[in-house]
Amino acid sequence: MNDRKQRVEGRVIMDSPRMRRIKDRLRWGPLLLCTDAVRQISVVVRSPQLLPLYIPYVRSLRGAPLDRTLPWLALPATAWLIRHLRPEMRILEWGSGASTLFFARRAKEVVSIEHDPQWHVQVEAMLAERLITNCRCMLVPPEPVAALDDRGGDVGRYVSQRAEYHGLQFRRYVHAAEALAEALFDVVVVDGRARTACLDLAPRLLAANGAVVFDNSDRSRYQEALDSFGRRTDWTIRVFRGPVPGRRAAVGGQTTVFVKLRHYA
DSSP: OHHHHHHHHHHHHHTSHHHHHHHHHHHHHHHHHHHHHHHHHHHHHHOGGGHHHHHHHHHHTTSOGGGOSSOSSOHHHHHHHHHHOOTTOEEEEESOSHHHHHHHTTSSEEEEEEOOHHHHHHHHHHHHHTTOOSEEEEEOOOEEHHHHHHTTOOGGGGOOSSGGGTTEEOHHHHHGGGGGTTSOEEEEEEOSSSHHHHHHHHHHHEEEEEEEEEESTTSGGGHHHHHHHHTSTTOEEEEEEEOOTTSOTTSOEEEEEEESSGGGO
16 A cells, blocks of 8 residues: 555656656757757858858856956947957947957947946956956946036936946046046947937947947947947947857847948948
């Protein structure tokens, strides 16, 4: 009787909802992994210039964020940057991370503006560990909105829609690079907070043959600003879609690059 009871209880346990989910994962997991691999390979086949980036991209799916050797942009945009970056260039980026190391290895100077103190410390430690000396990492945290009101500024331009920044504004963060514009920048990357305000400022900081890189350009909240920026007659627009380091191929991204001269396109 006890043996029979144990067998029945065993069947009940194996047929429980949790065990059914586990069995489904075991059954379909390899197929899902295979499907994801097929998506990755198909992207590379359609765009052969991505082939040198494929192995670093696959590694990025497992490593920590700052272990990635690629910026967190759509992979075709990174391929474009690799083709066009030159050792004598100056780079400005709003939002630091793996991109900071990527640009430092390919340009003369990188200025990176970051709002998060903990992330700033991690990025500086990563650069120091790799003996990178051509980066200037600036920590510019947000301030209370009241401080902006006292200066009569436009609150809406400098706030973030993310809940954790409610009541804060990024005016100093956006304009921090203006004090450093003793020479203009060849590439300006907008990938941090208050992106529409950064985008408006970018042309004033950009060299005559420069490019503006705007990440996550598929997000609806940026469309009005991007459309307005794109209507300026002196820009050539390149829209890149594809895998993003750290994300599986099924979850791609979009990066838009605005370029000023034909030889850059």
